[in-house]
Amino acid sequence: MQNFDFYNPTHIIFGKDRLASINENIPVNATVLITYGGGSAKRSGLIDKIKMALGNRKIYEFGGIEPNPKYETIVKAVEVVKNEQVDFLLAVGGGSVIDGTKFIAAASKFDGDSREILKGGYTPLPVEEVVPFGTVLTLPATGSEMNPTAVISYEHAKYFFSSPLLFPKFSVVDPTITFTLPQKQVANGVIDAFIHVTEQYLTFPVDGRVQDRMAEGILQTLIEIGGTSVSEPENYDARANHVWSATMALNGLIGCGVPQDWSTHFIGHELTAMFGIDHGQTLAIILPSLLVVRREQKRAKLLQYAERVWHIDTGSEEEKIDQAIQKTRGFFESLGVKTHLSEYGIGADKIPAIVEQLKAHGMTAISETGDLTLEISQKILESSM
Template sequence: MKNFVFNNPTKLIFGKDTIITRLRAELPTDKTILVTFGGGSVRKNGVYDQVIKTLEGLSFVEFWGIEPNPKVETIRKAVALGREHHAGFVLAVGGGSVIDASKLIAGAIPSERDAWDIVLSGKITEESLPLGTVLTIPATGSEMNSGGVISSIETKQKFGFSGAYPRFSVLDPTVTFSLPAYQVSCGIADTFVHVMEQYLTTTGQSRLMDRWAEGILLSLKELAPIIKEDPQNYDARADLMLCATMALNDFIRIGVTQDWSTHAIGHEITALTGLTHGHTLAIVLPGTMRVLSYTLKREKTLQYAERIWHITEGTEDERITAAIEATEQFFRSLDLPTRLNEMNIGREVSDEIVRRFAERDVKLGEAGTVDAECTRKILDSCY
């Protein structure tokens, strides 16, 4: 196990009716609150009304229009609004995209740097405005981590950055009942791959981290068909919401190596085509495994095959193949196509991703072996 320092300062407020009963106590009474929203689904599911009722008597201003895969061009408008009203607190109401964008907004309002320059630098170094969240879509884990991913329409690029942790996050599983099935499936895929990026590396690092990660993967396996059959099953929705949070709140990465090559490739696909982030991961992860699981990730894939899919018979190569096929079939059971050509994504997209990685001299993965050439092999296997 590697040396580590673990500190997650986000207060998690979880359960039914927590927006109405718990949010007000977390909000400042002496600052103007910039409340950020996405495209309007919160008006349909009742979240907007609950939040506005909670804000009665406080000073606040609303910003609408943060897109899925949030764009820096939109974020600049929110920053300008926050500065105009001298906002001293940001409340993000939505899914991971709204929260990611709000982390950048909270960092950019008091900064002299342009929002995209902050993203390109990789980190908010200035003191951010305090941030709270009301989560509506379980997927990214952004409600309990410091990371964010932002796109640029102008450059067709998508990069991650590190900002401030939310001071608190309110999670009410009932607000997820009305989510479209595709959005739920992409959230499950996103959560699954978050775990795999931290788990599918090398063996012998931490028994505890392995078991925690495997617990989330097994839970997702069980929850997916339950939610598909009964979308209003509260306990299943609550478990899924907590799985998504625990998958990326630093908890399962303590003292172990990480990969993140699948995410890096997926981000490029989204930037170039607009395909939903979680869906790109359902396509790329099996490809990453097809290229790396027989060599670099061999021992861990065999462990994964046995513990997650109960694959114990056959040669080692046969078990690895079966595990990859089981993983791809799991994503297909979510009604997510798992090949680039199924989504009408041509070879020119792969060519551009490889060109970009070569230009940046990218070396991804736990061992730094996923370069442009390896990325080409991964993408070729996704057709």
């Protein structure tokens, strides 16, 4: 097992009817800005319930944070924070709203060009403090409610940054709030969580036995309840397990001391930025093809994945790996998600432009071993047709 530091201070408030706990976790004299997305949080009455829980605090609202949040949108909220002296943010939404709120939290304490924050990656932010924030999760997918990372869209590209300053102070995780989500969003969320796990698991062995078993448990859970979570939106037990799996997939725990490979996400981000394909859909397109192309580099863990997650215990090594990849693709398709670029109207003629974008964004030697070159990315994309 590799050396690691683990730190996660986010207070998770899980279960039914937990909105009242917001009052206990925000300073009583705080001026609060509620951030949210396209309006369903308003129409459903959720924002009103949250405002009731906030009591007599001074409250402002900032709506309209879109999926794959745009810099041009969220930078406007920074002005609200500065002008109204907001000292606490409350994100009500899924990963996009929470990611946008992380940017607002950092940019509101930065006096320079806030676009500098987008260039952060894993380097320290150019600020020593951020506006504290909490979240009310409405869409289980990204794990942003319990991690310090965000992805923001700007000029047809997606930029990520991360900082220990950007852990939410608390997150209300109530599965019943997610019952009204469209099936498409639920399916995308299952896939996003699934692939968050595989990118920390399907690499190479380092004898991280606890991490492997936890990762395998999350994957098996998602396989078991994914279809039910999509088709039976008010099945509390299925949705509760879906929600908690998504949170656990990317709160840092299963990634401790093990190699990680975020190639699927990096390539998928370019598909979203260029063609507007949903994030979860891009991951379903890329992962099976990546596993085909990178099967030798990932052989040992692919065999472990085949045997422990998919319970494939007969056949040769090659047959086991083939079956595991086929079952992975089949699982995504069983959720109603297409897994080939051609099914989204994208032809092979677009691949060079995608590769050029990867090059422009520095994705020239990605993967757990740093050897996934642009040429290999092109092979993955070609295999995804």
